[in-house]
Amino acid sequence: MKIKLYLFTAIAMILNSFNLQAQSGAKKVLVVYYSYSGNTRIIAEQIQKGTGGDIFEIQPVNAYPKDYQEVTGQAKKEINEDFRPALKTKIKDINKYDVIFVGSPCWWATMAPPVATFLSSYDLSGKTIVPFMTHEGSRMGHTESDIKKLCPKSNVLNGLPIRGSRVKQAEGEVMKWLKDIGMIKK
Numbered sequence: 001m002k003i004k005l006y007l008f009t010a011i012a013m014i015l016n017s018f019n020l021q022a023q024s025g026a027k028k029v030l031v032v033y034y035s036y037s038g039n040t041r042i043i044a045e046q047i048q049k050g051t052g053g054d055i056f057e058i059q060p061v062n063a064y065p066k067d068y069q070e071v072t073g074q075a076k077k078e079i080n081e082d083f084r085p086a087l088k089t090k091i092k093d094i095n096k097y098d099v100i101f102v103g104s105p106c107w108w109a110t111m112a113p114p115v116a117t118f119l120s121s122y123d124l125s126g127k128t129i130v131p132f133m134t135h136e137g138s139r140m141g142h143t144e145s146d147i148k149k150l151c152p153k154s155n156v157l158n159g160l161p162i163r164g165s166r167v168k169q170a171e172g173e174v175m176k177w178l179k180d181i182g183m184i185k186k
């Protein structure tokens with residue numbers, strides 16, 4: 001009887017692991033984000049929790065000024081000039097990932113410059129890029145088409161925009177979206 005129970009449990013565990021792999025497509029997921037004031041980080045953590053992927057924070061060598069007027073001025077100039085700020089760290093083995101979630105605050109209707117640096121620093125050909133963004137009205141802006149220009153050989157999905165003021169209540173929406181696009185862990 002005991003042996004039967006052990007066998008049954010073992011078979012159930014194996015079937016469950018196949019099921020999990022089938023649902024996630026056994027794809028290796030990385031969640032990458034930049035966050036200036038913390039909102040995008042909260043969504044990145046929710047996506048990490050849902051997908052079970054690895055998480056990586058993009059950090060510029062020179063942090064942006066804390067003053068709102070200053071940062072908006074600097075951001076506008078950098079975006080207009082296509083400036084790519086240097087980043088603090090590099091991902092060693094990006095090749096092992098199939099799906100890369102890329103998160104940014106909406107800055108002047110596009111991604112923040114450190115995210116553009118990230119996307120220009122690696123060969124992401126053949127990978128699926130899933131953008132997400134926090135904003136205060138512009139939603140994704142023209143981020144998806146800007147990412148396609150930087151990564152023409154990647155499969156860029158439509159992004160998820162979340163209003164910055166409601167990131168803490170967004171987990172349900174994030175999980176539903178992950179399910180809809182076939183990226184949820186379970």
Ligand SMILES: Cc1cc2nc3c(=O)[nH]c(=O)nc-3n(C[C@H](O)[C@H](O)[C@H](O)COP(=O)(O)O)c2cc1C
Nearest residue numbers: 036037038039040105106108109134136137138164
């Ligand atoms: C430099 C700068 C530019 C911004 N530009 C926009 C914008 O064009 N459209 C918008 O909806 N929100 C804009 N915002 C608001 C942010 O996108 C929003 O507060 C976001 O949730 C911040 O995310 P974070 O906390 O991860 O940095 C801007 C904020 C900053 C600091």
